[in-house]
Amino acid sequence: MAELISKEYIVKARTESNLSNASNDMNIELSKEFLMELQKNTYHGMLHEDVIDHIAKVLEILDLINNPGVDSHQLRMKVFPLSLTDDARK
Numbered sequence: 001m002a003e004l005i006s007k008e009y010i011v012k013a014r015t016e017s018n019l020s021n022a023s024n025d026m027n028i029e030l031s032k033e034f035l036m037e038l039q040k041n042t043y044h045g046m047l048h049e050d051v052i053d054h055i056a057k058v059l060e061i062l063d064l065i066n067n068p069g070v071d072s073h074q075l076r077m078k079v080f081p082l083s084l085t086d087d088a089r090k
Contacts (some may be wrong), residue, residue: 028067028070028075028078030079034061034065035082037061038058038061038079038082038083041054041057041058041061041083042083042084042085043083043084043085043088044085044086044087044088045084045086045087045088045089046087054083058076058079058080058083059076062075062076062079
């Protein structure tokens with residue numbers, strides 16, 4: 001089920017956003033509150049953690065950001081690594 005969801009998401013992301021031509025120079029300022037919320041939901045890569053639940057929480061947090069001119073998929077790609085720590089970050 002998770003594999004099907006991720007494949008559908010990837011297809012949707014590619015059709016909604018031309019990531020192959022996207023600039024990696026996206027520069028946005030994230031609020032301290034946003035970063036604190038992201039820190040509360042970090043994923044460590046431990047066996048008892050649910051990776052699907054983590055991704056859903058991060059996407060829910062990111063959906064609260066509405067920044068005109070910023071592609072939501074680029075934002076997700078830039079911010080998601082900040083939600084990982086320990087073995088998951090490696």
